[in-house]
Amino acid sequence: MTLARTVLLAPALLLAYLVLSASPANAAALEKEIFGNVVVEEGEVEDEVSTAWGDVVVRGRVTGDVHSGFGDVVTEGPVGGDVEAGFGDVRVDGPVEGDVKAGFGNLFLERGARVEGEIGLGYGAVREQHPEASVGGGVRTAGVDDADTPPGASPGTVAKGVATLGFAAAALLLAVVAPRPLRASARRVESAPGSSLLVGIASVPVVIVGSVVLAFTGVGLLILPLAWPAYLVVLLFGALVVAYSLGRRVVLATGRYHAGDTLAAIVGALLVAAISLIPILGGLLLAGLVLLGTGAALSAAVARRPTFGPPRRPTYASYEDYLQAHREEK
Structure with missing residues (x-):
């Protein structure tokens, strides 16, 4: 994966996610979750939580996935799906049944972290992992296979x-x-x-x-x-x-x-x-x-x-400027 492709992958996925989520049934929810923070308080249960521009904090329960395009994600309650942040840090302090992915941010695994899936990292790293935190799968870095690592x-x-x-x-x-x-x-x-x-x-x-x-x-x-x-x-x-x-x-x-x-x-x-x-x-x-x-x-x-009319010819202050401009165009 090239540097430019990695830089541009998150905005592309974000656009795809927004459009795929923009069905008439989800139109009202989408309008609330494009910009701004999303918080699931204790005692609340949500099917899926996402925001394009903002942070996500889960203190209650989410049965599906948790996404943030440009923002941090903090999960303290149980999550039944994946947890993902495109441009932001991910802090896990609760059970996650799916994978945890951080594109350009870092990952923090607190004491209560119980990740059943694998950890996926882009250009970030696992900055903190409590001794009592557990990860069922491995840790993978985008575009690189562990077997190919020198x-x-x-x-x-x-x-x-x-x-x-x-x-x-x-x-x-x-x-x-x-x-x-x-x-x-x-x-x-x-x-x-x-x-x-x-x-x-x-x-x-x-x-x-x-x-x-x-x-x-x-x-x-x-x-x-x-x-x-x-x-x-x-x-x-x-x-x-x-x-x-x-x-x-x-x-x-x-x-x-x-x-x-x-x-x-x-x-x-x-x-x-x-x-x-x-x-x-x-x-x-x-x-x-x-x-x-x-x-x-x-x-x-x-x-x-x-524009309308014939194209305007460029003017030059001197003949040297004219030669320099034509050398740059070659």
């Missing part, structure tokens, strides 16, 4: 190494097959980082709300299977754009610009991978960079669309 290396280390190589390969491929849109988006990152970040952040709720609205229309149900992969591609492209932009700055600073876009793409991919390893803040920085690149790509695409 001696002396943890599954998480191997996963991060494979992810870094995959992301670098994707950046290199994009620099070779699509250099012009890559450069145009990178220039947008450098010239308007603030507006690009705002556009990228705004794209997330727009896609989520738009997916929920489309789920209630016949035509929308046909469009959604195409819209999700399209947004995934945009997010992936945004991650590669910001990686190339960072790499180009480093290459220019070292005076090796003549090495070409390929070196900038590889260096930038390694920088983004290194940023993701920063404790605590790494995930937030990585998400911010992805949204920054996504907003820049969307802005650049809109800016390149033809």
